[in-house]
Amino acid sequence: MSKLIISISLLLLAYLLFLGYLKFQERKNSPKLDKTKVDKLILFYRNQLNLKNKKIHYEFTNKKQSNSELKNGIYFIKFGKSALEITVLHELFHIYRGDCDNHGKGIFNYVRIRLLYFFLFEPRTMIHSIQNKTINQQHF
Ligand SMILES: [Zn+2]
Helix, strand or coil: CHHHHHHHHHHHHHHHHHHHHHHHHHHCCCCECCHHHHHHHHHHHHHHCCCCCCEEEEEECCCCCCEEEEECCEEEEEECCCCEHHHHHHHHHHHHHCCCCCCCCCHHHHHHHHHHHHHHHHHHHHHHHHHHHHHHHCCC
16 A cells, blocks of 8 residues: 555645646746736737637736636636746636636536646646747747
8 A cells, every 4th residue: 555655745745846847848948927018918819719708807906926717708818926928828728728618517527627727737848838938029
């Protein structure tokens, strides 16, 4: 039994390190998000991801992390204190992939979505940001 627990713990630890590495690579060399530049960044990435038909609002919050959610057909991006320019692409990519769309109610769905974020949505989004970061930086 203990061997299984140790194996799972090591796998989880390796995965956490992998996520940390992705996060580091994603945020590396990205300037802090400047409020006066947000509209320009959103416009650029919206065109790139073909999100022109989606209603997207944004605001700045005092929370550390940024996140996006869908409410009454409008996507709200909440930029946290640690938001960087790459965060704009990160959040818009979540919207593009439907990660923050309504996935249903209830505790089962809540756990399912948390797990999907942890094992799929976050790594997928970070890998996309990393792949596109250097290409996009020439435009700003
Ligand atoms: Zn994310």
